[in-house]
Amino acid sequence: MSASPASRPHAARNTLLRMIAGRIGAAFLTLILVSLVVFTISDLLPGDAAQEALGQSATPAQVAALRHEMGLDRPAYVRFGSWITGLAGGDAGQSLVANMPVGEIIRERLPNSLLLAALTTLVAVPLALTIGISSAMNRGGRLDRALNVATLSMVALPEFLVATIAVLIFSVKLRWLPSISMLPEQATWGQFFETFAMPVFSLCVVVIAQMARMTRAAVIDQLDRPYVEMALLKGLSPARVVIRHVLPNAVGPIVNAMALSLSYLLGGAIIVETIFNYPGLASLMVNAVTSRDMPLLQACAMIFCAVYLLLMLLADVTAIVANPRLRSA
Amino acid sequence: MIGDGSSPFSRRDLLGAALGAGMVATAGGILVPAASLAAARPQPRQGGRIKAATMSLSTADTLDPAKGSLSSDYVRHFMLYNCLTELDRTLRARAGLAVRMESSDQRVWHVRLRSGVTFHDGRSLTSADVVYSLLRHKEPATASKLAAIAEQFRTVRADGPLDLTIELGGANADLPVILAQSHFAIIPAGEKAFRTGNGTGPYRLAAFTPGVRTLGRRNADYWKPGKPYLDEIELIGIPDEVSRVNALLSGDIHMALAVNPRSTRRVNASPRHLVRETPSALYTNLIMRQDQLPTSSGHFVAGMKYLMDRPLIKRALFRNYATIANDHPIPPFHPYYRAGLPQTALDLDKARWHFRKAGIGTTRLPLYASTAAEGSVDMASILQEYGARAGLNLSVSRVPADGYWSTHWMKHPLGFGNTNPRPTADLIYSLFYKSDAPWNESGWQNPRFDRLLVEARGEPDDARRKQLYGEMQGLVRDRCGVGIPVFISLLDGYDRRLKGWHPVPLGGFMGYAFAEHLWWED
Known part of the structure; x- marks a missing residue:
């Protein structure tokens, strides 16, 4: 980078910006398509919000009245049109079940989900990198094999099992940690740790293994390259070779794998949210499906999709910034 | 404290009174308040904070009794409000906010309210509050869950500050029982916002977040002497049954509504907990x-x-x-x-x-x-x-x-x-x-x-x-x-230190009305 003429970084920045702009445009298109698909599919589900709200004890007249009140008696394309124009104006609509603006409900839940995801990321990413790199550097060694067995068994363990066993041991038997994660309003650091210890642990088990294995594979792929041999022959220490030379080249696939794993933390946290009774976005979306609350369901789907696209974009940008050769592509 | 046999607020007595015309005031009219019977029982003690979990967790949680549709709503409403009547373990009606409720033809009912009852904001209960609380169920805008039942209220009118008349469309001897449902809880006349949970009930609303929790603090001015016993009740929802039972066994909550028969052995195996069957x-x-x-x-x-x-x-x-x-x-x-x-x-x-x-x-x-x-x-x-x-x-x-x-x-x-x-x-x-x-x-x-x-x-x-x-x-x-x-049967999990329980066949948690009955004993 430092050796390039003055005009080169400028041009490179332009290509990068153009690429980001293009990707954002494509992301919006994707979002619209996804919302259309979600809307169509959820419309095919048996029953609607009016029937679900009134439940078993609904008379046809009551259902018809409520349906009219909710605007569900309008044709599907009209409902979709009014929803998407509202969204374009920044209004995600009114929840059919809670009688609250969707935006308000999301505003309460989204920070919870983001906090859980962020904490998990903070713990999982450094751990995964350490595991992946040290196992790649000891390829075939005892440490590598031990870490391999560990990560593979983590991949094989479903999170509901991990979470349930953790609850049985730490809450029910030892009584060290609370079995449900409800943070008091003025929480101390101790309470904060206690509340999040088990949910974060359960989610880490799921994501660390994937990320560590991808890191290991990417680093090993680079370690076989001639330039690594050259660097070693030059007399550089293995650690320095990995950090200065291998990692910038391996960062592309690593970041991609991480983005994939982390995008799981929002929507995929449903099992952990259920077991620990954590008020996050994933359980909100499941509620929205069962109560056929379309505006809320659509909003959740949009958020998950947008986060996924954003993470992918971030991964690609990071890969490009870290590896100049990708910029011209 | 209920069902000791003395002076039930049952239709039988009322009707007996009504039939023997002129004897109304003596036979059916004088009712011993349910609370005063508590004195004869093992001494409840005051104090303690508990957490109770129902199985419902919904953003539709409400403070409006007419809209109650989930177990957590019923519990919350019985914490904050009272009804004209209360149900005992045989599903017979007893005196609540009404001390007397009588009719000669099961169609026109005369109600006498308890005097000296105040809402949480200090206002006194009058017949105008009852008229408002009952008649709003007939308005479509209220979206009452019991609108169909409320249709039979032809008129509800105040005859005096503590007297009112309920006229039904047709005879219904069950009116005292029907009015014991949480939906017919009495709220102050004109209440529309439902933000403060202002009722006459045993607990004052300290915090409420729909879909997350309800916090109630003991109402020291409650009209039943000595009641309620617990200082604080926090109500939360844990929809997953296994998580609910785990939370009970780990001591995070003290009461769990709706325990699966499969989990009963686990709960009963714990020295600190038990399953109570209704x-x-x-x-x-x-x-x-x-x-x-x-x-x-x-x-x-x-x-x-x-x-x-x-x-x-x-x-x-x-x-x-x-x-x-x-x-x-x-x-x-x-x-x-x-x-x-x-x-x-x-x-x-x-x-x-x-x-x-x-x-x-x-x-x-x-x-x-x-x-x-x-x-x-x-x-x-x-x-x-x-x-x-x-x-x-x-x-x-x-x-x-x-x-x-x-x-x-x-x-x-x-x-x-x-x-x-x-x-x-x-x-x-x-x-x-x-x-x-x-x-x-x-x-x-x-x-x-x-x-x-x-x-x-x-x-x-x-x-x-x-x-x-x-x-x-x-x-x-x-x-x-x-x-x-x-x-x-309805099965609930309890911490053994919670005393004063008896079953009410209408629902778990003592027909959802446990708040004023249970006390904590270490």
Whole structure:
């Protein structure tokens, strides 16, 4: 980078910006398509919000009245049109079940989900990198094999099992940690740790293994390259070779794998949210499906999709910034 | 403290009083407040903070009693508000905010309110509050869950600061029981915002976040002397049953609503916890549509009733936390239960004979079941197994719980329903068994039944009423296309240190009204 003429970084920045702009445009298109698909599919589900709200004890007249009140008696394309124009104006609509603006409900839940995801990321990413790199550097060694067995068994363990066993041991038997994660309003650091210890642990088990294995594979792929041999022959220490030379080249696939794993933390946290009774976005979306609350369901789907696209974009940008050769592509 | 036998607020006494005209004030009119009976019992102590968890967690959580639709709503409303009457363990009405409630024709009711009762904001309770609280159920804008029941209030008018008259469209001897439902809780006149939970109830609202938690602090000015006992109650929802039980066992919560029979052993194995059983009128029933073939055949219906192995269902599906039923909706503990009615039992020979008479042969009959109707999937398998032995070819169609009530319930010749306890025999019959009832599940038509129903509703004499309801039980058992194998008990998990519990068959957590009854003892 430092050796390039003055005009080169400028041009490179332009290509990068153009690429980001293009990707954002494509992301919006994707979002619209996804919302259309979600809307169509959820419309095919048996029953609607009016029937679900009134439940078993609904008379046809009551259902018809409520349906009219909710605007569900309008044709599907009209409902979709009014929803998407509202969204374009920044209004995600009114929840059919809670009688609250969707935006308000999301505003309460989204920070919870983001906090859980962020904490998990903070713990999982450094751990995964350490595991992946040290196992790649000891390829075939005892440490590598031990870490391999560990990560593979983590991949094989479903999170509901991990979470349930953790609850049985730490809450029910030892009584060290609370079995449900409800943070008091003025929480101390101790309470904060206690509340999040088990949910974060359960989610880490799921994501660390994937990320560590991808890191290991990417680093090993680079370690076989001639330039690594050259660097070693030059007399550089293995650690320095990995950090200065291998990692910038391996960062592309690593970041991609991480983005994939982390995008799981929002929507995929449903099992952990259920077991620990954590008020996050994933359980909100499941509620929205069962109560056929379309505006809320659509909003959740949009958020998950947008986060996924954003993470992918971030991964690609990071890969490009870290590896100049990708910029011209 | 309730059900000691002294001075129940039952219709029987009131009616007795009303019949012996002129004696109203002495027999039915003077009521000992339920709270004063508490003195005779083991000494409750004051203090303690508990957390209670129901199974519902919804952004639709509300402070408006009329809109209550989930267990957490009922508990919250009984914490904050009072009704005119309260239910005891035999589902009879006792004095609540009303000290007296009487009628000579079961149609025009005179109500006398308790004096000196104040709302949480310090205002005194008057008849205007009651008029407002009851009449708002008739307005569509209120979206009351009991709008259909409230339709019978023709007028509600104040006769004085503490007196009012409720005039019904038709005679209904059950009015005191109906008014004990949390939906009919009394709120201050003009209340529309429902932000502060301002009621006359045992707890003041300290914090409320829909879908997350409700925090109630002891109302020191509560009108029942000495009550309530607990300083603070935090109400949360944990929808997942395993998580709820784990939270109870780990000490994070002290009460868990709706424990699965499968979890009872785990809870009872803990030295600190126990499961408390409330026998209830909750049932999952087989529906045989009377307007579709071949289930409309009387022989088919009779055959299916003989096919039910009730003891097996009770033991295997509900770990004995159930009561054997006799194909009608009135449970044995109910005051109007007809004891002499012969019990239908498993009899494959009789079933085979009936099926042959019905002429079904070996046609495959789909039987729709779903986890939405508790236990129905296993019941269907048991029926299929015994059906095969009696020459009936049933095939179980298991359908998803999601959307079951709107897409499958009452739509197939052979399926399952699930009915929650209702406070009176009249309500359950009117909602589910009357010929033109919206949820006449089997679609049976029985003019005699319909006549008896109307007669019983206005019948002042309790013995005669019991006889009428008894005949109706026989009609449903013999003619109706509904098979009820067992009544399912309600199971709640408790920390042993919570004392003062007694069952109220209408729902778990003492009919959702535990807040003012329980106390904490280390």
